[in-house]
Structures are given as C-alpha cells and as structure tokens.
Amino acid sequence: QVAVPFISDTEESAICERLATRLSKNEDQILRRKMMARKIGIIGMGNVGAAVAHGAIAQGLADSYVFIDINEKKAEADAQDFKDAMANLANYANIVVNDYAALEDADVVISSLGNIQLQHNAGEDRFAEFPFTREAVYQVSQELKKLDFKGILLVISNPVDAVSAL
DSSP states (O other): OOOOOOOHHHHHHHHHHHHHHHHHHHHHHHHHHSSOOEEEEEOOSSHHHHHHHOOOOHHTTTTTTEEEOOOOOHHHHHHHHHHGGGGGOOOOOOOEEGGGGGTTTOOOEEEEEOOGGGGGOOOOOOTTTHHHHHHHHHHHHHHHHHTTSSSSSOOOOSHHHHHHHH
C-alpha cells in the first residue's frame, strides 16, 4: 500500500497557480527571445574569433551571425562547420560570410583581428602584432563608418589596450 499525502483543494489550487505562473513566465521569455532578432558580427575568424563563434552559437546567443575574415575560405569553412553542427543544437542561426553591409544592424561586433604568427617572437614583445593590427583596425573602422554602425563594438584584439585606443 502506498501512502498518498493529503493536499487540500486550496493547496492544490495554489500549486497549480504557481506552476502556471512559472510556465507563462518561461513562455513569455521564450516568445520575447524569438521576437528579438539578435545579430553578432565577428571580424577576424582566426583561433580566437572561431572560439568566440563556437561559444556563441552553442549557447544560442544570436539569431544571426556575420563572419568577416581576409581568409574567405577559412570563414566559409567555419560557417559550414557551424551550420552542420546546428543540426544537433536546440536553436538555428543564419550565418553570413564576408559581407560588411550585413553588420549594419548588428547588436554587437566583436573585433578579434590579428596575426598570431607575429606573437611568436624571441623578445616576447606584446606589441609585435600591433603594426599589423593597427592597419587592419583602420580598414575595418572605415567599413563600419560607411554603415553608420550603432551597435556595441567589443575589441579582443592584441594588444587590447593599444588597439582599443585606436
């Protein structure tokens, strides 16, 4: 024989009401999330940019991504890999490659510009990559200015303090 705890009608109603409230809050959050078109741009799809894209896509942070890289084949390959991986994820996102115009309505653009090969230097000079990155930042900034980009620009390029000052 199984003992079933007694719950009054009032307690049952209260439990059902709390559950319904919780469900409606979750549904509201899901609906609000679906209604928001969130877009993230990643400029520089090297090791760092690809890792950022992986984390964002796996977590479903955006509905749309824009990958920009001077190595178009690498950016296309990353996009294809992420599209294939989305078959096993709970959410799907659109991915556009090397189209600066697609960044115009992005909520966030992450700058992960750089050349990792320049970091491997005998003097361990943290500014070894700066001349390359400075030029790349100038080119990217000109593209973003053309768009009148109004989102958040998140800089993770090395050396981050010097690059952010540009």
